[in-house]
Amino acid sequence: MSPNAFYNDYDTEPYGEGRPSDYRTPFQVDRDRIIHSSAFRKLQSKTQVYLSGEYDFYRTRLTHSIEVAQIGRSICNYLKTSSPHLSDDFFIDADLVEACCLSHDLGHPPFGHGGERALHRQFRSCGGFEGNAQTLRLIAETLYQSSNKLSGMSPTRAFIDGVLKYKSLFSELDNPSNHFIYDFQSVCRDFVHQADALLVGSPELNAFAKLSSIECQVMDWSDDTAYCINDIVDGVRAGFLTLERLEAWAASEGLDAETQPLFDRFVTDIRRDRLEAIFSRKIGLFIEACSLLPVSNSLSSHTNRYAFALSIDSEAKRLAGFYKKVAVDLIFKSAPLQQMEFKGDRILESIFSAVRDCYLESDQSGVSILPDAVSKMILQAEDMDSKWITARDYMASLSDGQALRIYKRLFDPEYGLIVDLE
Numbered sequence: 001m002s003p004n005a006f007y008n009d010y011d012t013e014p015y016g017e018g019r020p021s022d023y024r025t026p027f028q029v030d031r032d033r034i035i036h037s038s039a040f041r042k043l044q045s046k047t048q049v050y051l052s053g054e055y056d057f058y059r060t061r062l063t064h065s066i067e068v069a070q071i072g073r074s075i076c077n078y079l080k081t082s083s084p085h086l087s088d089d090f091f092i093d094a095d096l097v098e099a100c101c102l103s104h105d106l107g108h109p110p111f112g113h114g115g116e117r118a119l120h121r122q123f124r125s126c127g128g129f130e131g132n133a134q135t136l137r138l139i140a141e142t143l144y145q146s147s148n149k150l151s152g153m154s155p156t157r158a159f160i161d162g163v164l165k166y167k168s169l170f171s172e173l174d175n176p177s178n179h180f181i182y183d184f185q186s187v188c189r190d191f192v193h194q195a196d197a198l199l200v201g202s203p204e205l206n207a208f209a210k211l212s213s214i215e216c217q218v219m220d221w222s223d224d225t226a227y228c229i230n231d232i233v234d235g236v237r238a239g240f241l242t243l244e245r246l247e248a249w250a251a252s253e254g255l256d257a258e259t260q261p262l263f264d265r266f267v268t269d270i271r272r273d274r275l276e277a278i279f280s281r282k283i284g285l286f287i288e289a290c291s292l293l294p295v296s297n298s299l300s301s302h303t304n305r306y307a308f309a310l311s312i313d314s315e316a317k318r319l320a321g322f323y324k325k326v327a328v329d330l331i332f333k334s335a336p337l338q339q340m341e342f343k344g345d346r347i348l349e350s351i352f353s354a355v356r357d358c359y360l361e362s363d364q365s366g367v368s369i370l371p372d373a374v375s376k377m378i379l380q381a382e383d384m385d386s387k388w389i390t391a392r393d394y395m396a397s398l399s400d401g402q403a404l405r406i407y408k409r410l411f412d413p414e415y416g417l418i419v420d421l422e
Helices: 026-035 038-045 061-082 094-103 112-122 131-142 157-163 183-200 214-237 243-253 259-272 275-288 314-332 335-360 372-379 384-397 400-411
Strands: 144-146 149-151 290-294 308-312
Touching: 026 094, 026 157, 038 061, 038 400, 061 094, 061 214, 061 275, 061 290, 094 157, 094 214, 112 335, 112 384, 131 149, 131 157, 131 183, 131 384, 157 183, 157 214, 214 275, 214 290, 214 308, 214 314, 243 259, 243 314, 259 275, 259 314, 275 290, 275 314, 308 314, 335 372, 335 384, 335 400, 372 384
Parallel strands: none
Antiparallel strands: 144 149, 290 308
């Protein structure tokens, strides 16, 4: 492959154990290891908006992640041909961006954002729960399990940095509900930025907490594009976004002069009954809304990955904001989805109470309700914090279906599938 002057050996250095050389680039290895992981496959049974498995055509975390990855690659390809700052031997690596996009929801728990809030409440005493932090936990420390031993995937420095939307530690924020990484993950953050700190003469590695690499920015806009457009399409197909409800919503909102044309066009699109084709073209518009803007910050003179910001056309940002608001007001706040979030919260709360009683309290019951490997890791953990972290890893790893079956085995007296050992 042709050399890419955008990156250097520092960017491709692996975290943890080294890697054997093969025909792939380091970033292709990152992507391939994600695709072939069980954590990635589990996303097919984790809620995106609607409970996974409820209907076959709704998006799950897996299909959403694949769509985000396609958009991310397309943005890289578009920028390579359209930006005056890039060239054939100086470009944003599409394999790296694809790996970041495929991984961006890897650490999310069952039952969507409601499940994330439930786990954050249950595990606040050991640093809370955050989906982005859990993604980092997986790729750096726990993606592989063999003989009761956990290990990460030896991710490259640039890949770790690309999935780190948030770099502040839990303890560095004032009672955060999200947007943090776990305190023990400071070693990963140090690994990402330790050479940067030496280059800029700063001993404080958290000085870079508010900076995002260009790959992370591309991943973030790809995510926004996928969910603000595709959640709308699913919402119409599911019957949440009907013309009657939209018109009632618009009347109650009192749309301003900028929003009214967006609403009128949206209603026209629905009436044309070709929503998927129409909105697929909008994805292309959101990709073409991207451009690179040279920036100056504490790292921009030392690494190309921080020398540019992803600039988004104001019209595309305004349209994305409109779709997000419609989705939140008419889909996410609807009674059926709020009921599902409530149920998911109660299921996870009940499973957690059983895990706590059997493994985490000082007077443990001696009852082993978790898979043998997980039970062994909790019981052999060096200290109580490690026990809680292992329990958090396990609960976050569950798919919607696994959580439902565990709940039924524990609390439904008529459920007796003892051969379903998950």
